[in-house]
Amino acid sequence: MSGADKGNTYLEQVVAQQAVLEDDLKSRRSQSQRGAPPFPPAPAGAPGQTGPGGPGALVKRDRALGAGGSGPDSGGPGPVDVRISGFWRWKNVLVPPNAFVVHTRRGRETPLHIGLGVSFRFNPSTDSFLVVPGATQTILINAYCICGELQGVLVQGYVQWIIQDFSIAYRKLDFGDDQDPMRLVNLQLKEQAEAAIKDKVSTMGVRDVLSDKQPIIEELTARLRGVAEGEESGDEGLGLRIVTVQIKEAVVSSSRLWENLQKPYRAEQGQLARLAELQAEEVIAQREMASASLKESQRVEYERELAELRARNEAARFDTEVAEKLRRTKREHDDSRQFAELETETTRHALRMERDRHAEEAETGRLRLEREQELKRLALAAELETARARAGFRHEQALQELERDRAHAAIENERTPASVQAELIAALPGIVEKLPAPAELRSVTIGGTDPTSVAGLVAQLTAVVGALREAANDTPPDA
Secondary structure (H helix, E strand, C coil): CCCCCCCCHHHHHHHHHHHHHHHHHCCHHHHHHHCCCCCCCCCCCCCCCCCCCCCCHHHHHHHHHCCCCCCCCCCCCCCCCCEEEEECCEEEEECCCCEEEEEEECCCCCCCEEEECCCEEECCCCEEEEEEECCCEEEEEEEEEECCCCCEEEEEEEEEEEECCHHHHHHHCCCCCCCCCCHHHHHHHHHHHHHHHHHHHCCCCHHHHHHCCHHHHHHHHHHHHHHHCCCCCCCCCCCEEEEEEEEEEEEECCHHHHHHHHHHHHHHHHHHHHHHHHHHHHHHHHHHHHHHHHHHHHHHHHHHHHHHHHHHHHHHHHHHHHHHHHHHHHHHHHHHHHHHHHHHHHHHHHHHHHHHHHHHHHHHHHHHHHHHHHHHHHHHHHHHHHHHHHHHHHHHHHHHHHHHHHHHHHHHHHCCHHHHHHHHHHHHHHHHHHCCCCCCCCCCCCCCCCCCCHHHHHHHHHHHHHHHHHHHHHCCCCC
16 A cells, blocks of 8 residues: 555454454463463554554554464464373373374384373373364464555455364374464464465456455365365375365455545446436426426316305395395385384374473462462461460460469468578578678668568668678779
8 A cells, every 4th residue: 555545444444353353263271371462562552552443453463464464373272171180100181072182102103092082091201192172273364465456455364174184184283382282283274375365366356356256265275175185186185174265355455446446336326326316306396397287277276166156255245235235225214214203203292291291280380379378378277376375375374473473472471580581591601602792891770670570671681782782883893
């Protein structure tokens, strides 16, 4: 990829996913025995730490692939869990049922035990054994190829193989890695697979590689089976069997070329989409025009029906108005006639009422005069009766006063001088208190009168009172 090209995002995603898958396929047991993760952690800020494959996915890819994608840590599962019991020369080796084992002894050309899941007695001083996993192995392939147009293409795939004849495999293959016996075998098969893919891709065009991966799969399968399973000429091969060969991805490394390859299809799809849009717009326009025409015709029909309905309504309303006017005119004429008759009857009734009123007023005046005369006569009679009653009453009062005076005079005449004198003496203090204080005292002697008689006593008192009055009149106001 040239420096002028931008980063190929799809390529980075594919490589990162491949690195994550390769890391997941490694045996956790193998990683724990090594005491460290399969790849050193990427330094902070290193490129490729973020992206679709997770943090550090591209760094793992670079570490795993090295130069050309064949790193030392790529491989299958870790060593087999073999249990050894006993002591010194009397030991027993217990092999899992899914592991191949070969047991040899010093001085013997053929193995003592060979096969799948075979356990045996073991003497460390004379015996040796090799245990290899019997499970299917998966090799992940990242082949950076150059196609016939001299363009970089990344081809990703995987190969699954299994040990078919361990008696041949243990003699031709190197299972001597203590940590991962399959590592070197996987590495060798991986290099052969990448070489076969590169040879096949170099004879193909970019479009052929991207569109049809079957030729690459057939070429890779033929080569690996020829090496692993042997040729038809009679070569026994490596004692392995290729289970499956698959190509996952084929990605152009150059982002510019990748975009250019996609442009015709995108342009064609855009053209189809645009044509579909134009066709849809045309159909919609026709539908809209038909709908508009239908709406317009319906509107004209509705307007015509509405005009007819309005005309009928106007005619009915005109007829109704004319009939109403005729009815009102007739009603007004009848009302005028009835009103004139009513006015005539009212005038007659008013005249009759006026005449009755005058007659009633005349009768009322006559009755009023008669009543006034009667009232005057009654008032005069009442006054005469009242005068008579008052005269009789005054006469009665005069008679009563006369009788009372006679009785009083008789009583007074019957009183003795001593009682009259005693009464006057008893009343003198009060009379004296009410009289003003005299400035001088004068004594008057009335001669010729008997002081012992009532007349004489009254005469004396009268003289005394007169003297006091004169004295009071002669006293100045300041005194």
